[in-house]
Amino acid sequence: MINYLFDVDGTLTPSRKPMVLDFKTYFKFWLRTQQSSGNKVYLVTGSDKDKTIEQVGEEIWKTVDGSYQNAGNQLFVNGDLVFESDWEMPKDLESVALDLIGQSGWDGTADNNIEKRVGMVNISTIGRDCTDKQRADYYEWDKENLERETIADVINSNFEDIEAVIGGEISIDIYPKGKDKSQILGCLEGKNIFFGDNCYLGGNDYTISEAAYEKYHVADWTQTRDILAVIDKIREIELEPVK
Numbered sequence: 538m539i540n541y542l543f544d545v546d547g548t549l550t551p552s553r554k555p556m557v558l559d560f561k562t563y564f565k566f567w568l569r570t571q572q573s574s575g576n577k578v579y580l581v582t583g584s585d586k587d588k589t590i591e592q593v594g595e596e597i598w599k600t601v602d603g604s605y606q607n608a609g610n611q612l613f614v615n616g617d618l619v620f621e622s623d624w625e626m627p628k629d630l631e632s633v634a635l636d637l638i639g640q641s642g643w644d645g646t647a648d649n650n651i652e653k654r655v656g657m658v659n660i661s662t663i664g665r666d667c668t669d670k671q672r673a674d675y676y677e678w679d680k681e682n683l684e685r686e687t688i689a690d691v692i693n694s695n696f697e698d699i700e701a702v703i704g705g706e707i708s709i710d711i712y713p714k715g716k717d718k719s720q721i722l723g724c725l726e727g728k729n730i731f732f733g734d735n736c737y738l739g740g741n742d743y744t745i746s747e748a749a750y751e752k753y754h755v756a757d758w759t760q761t762r763d764i765l766a767v768i769d770k771i772r773e774i775e776l777e778p779v780k
């Protein structure tokens with residue numbers, strides 16, 4: 538049995554946007570085909586339930602075998618909450634995060650610099666309420682200036698029980714050590730195949746992609762779509778009777 542595990546932002550959808558309609562239709566078909574072959578399909582995102590539903594739609598969210606939200610710190614199956622972490626951001630961590638945000642040249646652009654999620658926290662110097670244009674500008678600027686890498690390093694060297702990693706395009710995901718996306722692998726039986734766009738060292742998909750049986754490090758959702766089409770083709774060939 539194979540477990541297909543998908544990150545959402547940048548892997549199934551453009552960052553923070555809904556799935557593109559054609560791909561959504563195809564993915565629903567692909568998902569049901571895999572399930573009828575005895576395989577399982579899961580979402581494994583850093584995001585919360587509401588944003589995931591907004592992006593992939595309620596049908597996919599409920600049809601997958603499970604949706605791991607907030608880096609595996611909360612699980613929904615068929616729309617029902619199965620478990621969630623009760624971790625909360627320690628006060629000393631929050632005050633260091635606020636200092637680091639205040640020191641950034643991007644502070645003041647938009648609100649929502651510290652987003653407390655279930656079992657984790659997501660911080661961004663630019664602020665999560667930024668416009669799409671500001672998001673794109675920050676992402677390019679950060680590639681040159683490595684602000685998020687520097688902030689993650691400061692947090693990691695000051696808090697031994699905490700892990701800070703680069704989130705999607707504008708933020709840093711923070712959780713207790715080990716409570717990253719890789720924590721879900723211990724709950725699954727079978728071969729785990731992971732699709733993610735942040736599988737590089739220091740990215741929020743790194744640990745799970747390294748621990749999975751196989752990984753696809755995609756540049757964006759179009760690559761995911763193309764890989765799924767190849768997987769389909771291989772399956773068709775395997776099912777064809779040998780002449």
Ligand code: M1P
Nearest residue numbers: 546583584704705706707708710
């Ligand atoms: O809002 C959901 C996403 O938030 C972060 O990404 P970004 O920096 O692009 O906003 C990350 O936590 C990502 O994992 C998550 O899906």
